[in-house]
Amino acid sequence: MHIAITGAAGFLGQRLVNQLLERGELCQQPITRLTLIDQIEAPQPAAESVAVTSVALDITQPGALDSVLEQRPDVIYHLAAVVSSAAEADLELGMRVNFDATRALLEGCREQELSDTRLIMASSVAAYGGELPEVLDDMTALHPQNSYGAQKAMCELLINDYSRRGLIDGLVLRLPTIVIRPGRPNAAASSFASSILREPLNGEEAVCPVPTELPMFVMSPGRVVAALIHGAEVPSEALATFRAFMLPGITVTVADMLAALRDVAGEKALSLVRHEPDPRIEAIVASWPARFETAKAKQLGFVGDDNFKQIIDAFVTEPS
Amino acid sequence: MHIAITGAAGFLGQRLVNQLLERGELCQQPITRLTLIDQIEAPQPAAESVAVTSVALDITQPGALDSVLEQRPDVIYHLAAVVSSAAEADLELGMRVNFDATRALLEGCREQELSDTRLIMASSVAAYGGELPEVLDDMTALHPQNSYGAQKAMCELLINDYSRRGLIDGLVLRLPTIVIRPGRPNAAASSFASSILREPLNGEEAVCPVPTELPMFVMSPGRVVAALIHGAEVPSEALATFRAFMLPGITVTVADMLAALRDVAGEKALSLVRHEPDPRIEAIVASWPARFETAKAKQLGFVGDDNFKQIIDAFVTEPS
Structure with missing residues (x-):
């Protein structure tokens, strides 16, 4: 089991790495390899039976992820993103990192024919906005009122479409605060x-x-990391017709x-x-x-x- | 009043052109100029007081629309698209025409600082899909089950975000059959x-x-064209927090x-x-x-x- 993680130097990325190493397995298979990807080299924890590689690269550069995808990871966590305040301050930067890099990742997976690779992206409560009902549910429209949320919502649609076409086995988890x-x-x-x-x-x-x-x-960091791990283990068939939903905060x-x-x-x-x-x-x-009401997430065991x-x-x- | 229309050689485009020429005015201002844009040269109807220009160009080429946008159109109808069956058969083609060309149009408007230009795009009932309620409304999530619908939904998010940022005055009408x-x-x-x-x-x-x-x-071609025209006349303030909605079929x-x-x-x-x-x-x-339930469209006078x-x-x- 080879797992690649973008944004691996971030707060969630590091916790996810530690948790994966502690478990030693994912989807009931031993983790043999972790590829940590970030702008700067992510901290590389000592691990006995897992080959951990940390690569510093700019995922907005064409072909940046090619060498990773050629290694055919079984699971990809796509956590790299420009945060909401930065995406709001700089539209190009947000589009390039939050949207174009995700699209390039999807295209890279397609080129390598990684149709069975589970790709898990983090989306956000910021994808919701505008006039909203008192209680939101899995059928509430996304009307984001910030560029970060709009970019995440566009990625959700793209990942869903690539998954529907059988090009990737995608999943998007909308994170609470x-x-x-x-x-x-x-x-x-x-x-x-x-x-x-x-x-x-x-x-x-x-x-x-x-x-x-x-x-x-809200959701605790521990539960968010547990949800990222569970996201790798949910069977594709159970994801039904849309592969993005809110986690149970x-x-x-x-x-x-x-x-x-x-x-x-x-x-x-x-x-x-x-x-x-x-x-x-x-x-x-x-x-x-x-x-x-996070019915879908709960039904899927989050x-x-x-x-x-x-x-x-x-x-x-x-x-x- | 200068109006530019992409997809002007299509069925809706031609009817829209004829209707605009018949009216002679839009937003209570005389129409002085029409720029018809399509892959092939759109039929150029005879018009006395309106300068009609027909240009054949490929909107997927970088800078293709620059010369049109430099003329600072007051209203842009963006009807050009690859239809659903073609977008499903060829993912790249659909992404290039339906999404990338729309994004390039938005960036072109931004470069020319066309923040007051009303941009009206046609979206579709195909943006809805998956498990749906018996009656849909303006808050029903878009879970498209075809690439055409996914690409249109992504454009909706982008147009809304560019409008929210004040870069363009956009509007997206989801058309019934x-x-x-x-x-x-x-x-x-x-x-x-x-x-x-x-x-x-x-x-x-x-x-x-x-x-x-x-x-x-369903909706008749006449009502759809009337909606496109009304779309130019709806005040920006009335569009509130999300600028895409279903027309009243x-x-x-x-x-x-x-x-x-x-x-x-x-x-x-x-x-x-x-x-x-x-x-x-x-x-x-x-x-x-x-x-x-098309409450928003009806409230806006469609x-x-x-x-x-x-x-x-x-x-x-x-x-x-």
Whole structure:
């Protein structure tokens, strides 16, 4: 079992690599080879029985992935992407990385006749937008209100069409907001959602820029990585007529998140969260849908977090 | 008012040109110039006060539309496309014509800073597919089951994103099955829907390959052209957060269509229709959704046919 991962140096990529090495098998077959792909060389964990190769390359260059695809990977995780704020700031960059590189990957798979290779791409809640129903489901139209979401939605259509034509065995998982991310606050509008938990758990102050009644649709990094792994194991026949769907996040308000923080780490941790409204961040985050019926994902065996306290507990026991 | 039309030599393109010349104005401004674009030179109707130019060019070639866009058209109708059967037979051809050429058109508009130019593209009922609700509406997800529909759906996302970014003033109209098309039967699965009416009205025999209880979502050529014209006149502000939607067709069974034929042309015309089931055609046509709530189109002032008899009457009085 040879697994290739684009975006392998990223937060999710690294966790996925570690998890795969820990399991040692995928689809009930021993993992013999991992090819880690990123702009910079991804960290290459020590592994006894798995040949791990890390290659630094620019997937937007023609033929960049040829040498990897010639090795006929059995599973490809396509996690490389330009994030939403960068895709919004630079339309060409977003189109080139998020769309054209995905298309080139699909064409490369086609050239190598990798029709049985399971290709798993990460999409996003950002693909939804505009006027939305109170609760979204698998039949809710994608009307993205940002270029990142539009590019991801275009990739979904392309991967579905290539899969329908039997050129690839594709699957797209739309990810909820991932909480608690490790590391430091960043420029993402969703950064606070990790920050208001992660910093107090580390005894540091954090700022909450949104009203506490704001609902969000969230999933822990551990469950997201488990979903990526499960995505390799879902039989093609079960995917039916459309191969992109939302993962089963849980709906929590910021107040729920802070209450769970207090339950786990006490009043003192809670008191480290300062409330400083930022209308710009509130406007962005409030535009993300927070309530979903994820029937398809659940039927296919994808599993969300049980509750928000579990998300905090997971971070505390396994913080990175 | 300068109007450019791709696919101007096609059936809809020609009717649109004639209708625009007959009106003489669009958006309450006199039409001074029409640029007709197609692979072959489109017929160039005589026009007194309108400068009509017909150019034969391949819109898939880099920069093909530059000289047209440099003239800064006020309205662009983008009707050029590879039809569904051809896009299914040849993935590259479909991607190149249906998707890449649309993207190049958008980039050309951006280069020329045509942010106020209304760009109107025709999409299709073929963008819908898979497991669908009994009645579709403006929030029904697009899960196309053919490459043509996937390519159109990708263009919808791109046009919406370019419009949202203020790079173009775009609009996409999803067309119902057009009935009654003029001319002769062709290889399209929907060909019979025009044929079983057009041929008997001309005293000729026709074959109906599907069960008469099969429902379809249809619109007359006259109403489609009226919708294309209305599309130029809808204010941008009214288009809200997503600029692609289904036009208000009417739902009729094949039996309804034949009953209307009898009402207009009598039993003798009806007796010219032979019933010869073709499971292949039935399977394709039955996969097209036939019932829609087209709230957005109606709210924006798009108008469908009143009933099927009106569609036949329009064909009889104005057959081409």
